[in-house]
Amino acid sequence: MKYPALLFTALLLGAATSCQDDFTDLTPQGTITYANFWKTDADALAAANALYGYMNNDDMFGRGFFWLINASDDMVTGRVRATAANVRNFTATGDEGDTNKMYGYSYRVIRRANEVLKNVPAMSIDEKLKNRVLGEAYFMRAFSYFHIATRYGDQRAGVPLVTVENMDQNTFPRPASVVANYELMEQDLKKAAELLPLVTAYSGADLGHAHKDAALAYLAKTYVFWAQYDKSKWVLAEQAAEAVTQSGSGRALLNTGKPKEDFHSVFTIQNNWSKEYIWSVVSGKQDGSILPGVLLENKGWGKYNGWGYFQPTLDLYESFEAGDPRREATILSFGDEFTYLGQKQKYSSTNSLTGFQFSKYMEPYTYPATEHLNANGDKPTTDLNVPLMRYAEVLLLQAEAQIMQGKSGDQALNAVRRRAGLPLLTGATLADLKRERRSELAGEFADRHADLVRWGDAQAAYAKPQRGREYADKANPASTYKVVEVWPARTFNPAVHHVWPIPPIDLNNSKIAQNQGW
16 A cells, blocks of 8 residues: 555645644645545545555654664664754754654544544445444554654653544643553554454555554553553553464464575565564655665665665674574675675675664665665655564564563564574573564664663663774775774663653643653
């Protein structure tokens, strides 16, 4: 499914600038009016399609949320960018242009979901379609809340709850705790799982719409984050993760018994709709996530306009177990051979601060530039879908939930290790789980920073400087190097920095208080 500027989106759900307009005011524009829209199957489908309008936005899942993930010890910013440095150094105000849009954009999606939930039940349309569209709205409302509640809410205050019942108010107070957000997300994801079909029911243009497994997977992840405040949620996280396996969709890891090839094959255009990809940003040459181009070598060795951000640290590189093929499939280091625009070359970089580059999303660049890349390097989209939730993460969520209950998480954890060709573990610990999650999900929207925060590990991790390799001849793949500090140690205050500052424009428009300490 592509994410075009649909007529419904443009004319009925017009964008605005203020908080109230963003998610409470839908003044009809153009020839379609609100009163005559909600009539046909086509109207319901247009409304469902509009729910995904921000998925591929540059300031959302292009690189917007990735600026927050970039705070982790896995990567550094890569280029001089003061606003990004403020975020990474925990000196942000929330007004930074890199990160001040995701919060408001998420509420626009929530508003669209509320419009569907308000209007579709009364429509005289095909019942099967009605259920699916409602399920999509429940899913996208919860999905949007997940990304802002986990980042901006805590036990002292959640993020505003906007539902069908109150969406026409002028102000939206913060709930007393983020638990209120988790409760709504739980309700929505359960309803979505009931109403949505399995992904196996989709084909063609329907691929990319929400489905049952996506709802169950995010329900599991919601419980994992909720467990910070209520340990009873671990058992529910385990059950939701297991439900993905048992859903009937045939979820499985891509595993042909060739570890060096299998993990790499996950991130290929051929496998955009594999049994492993549960939820992703649907991408194409002209539209989609720009993340592959953002991670690419700055200026792309003179052949394509890579942006050179989010570079792996030496600390991440060294964290992999000896012999783990995921390291080479995730990170390019000097001297590594790879194919770029149809020609083999060895990696070197005159731009990388660390001497490394993420390579997970490099497959579209192995072909001639005209085949899978946007001709406009200022919008470096590719034909590769960018994963937001993979089945491997579901297994790791399940293993973590089991370990946290004092049970064995070996089966789920070892399924991931088996694909990597690593020795299987007996009595896997939380430390084993943490390492496995880091190795499997590095450079993905799974969010290493959020993991460190919820585990209580962020303060210690960020008290250490990040390291890289400085090469004597940056143009020579065989050059010698020395280990250098590429980002100084940072002060992470777990009483403040466990959440991010809400953008000031949204505070002003919604008349709510900033997160404490920011």
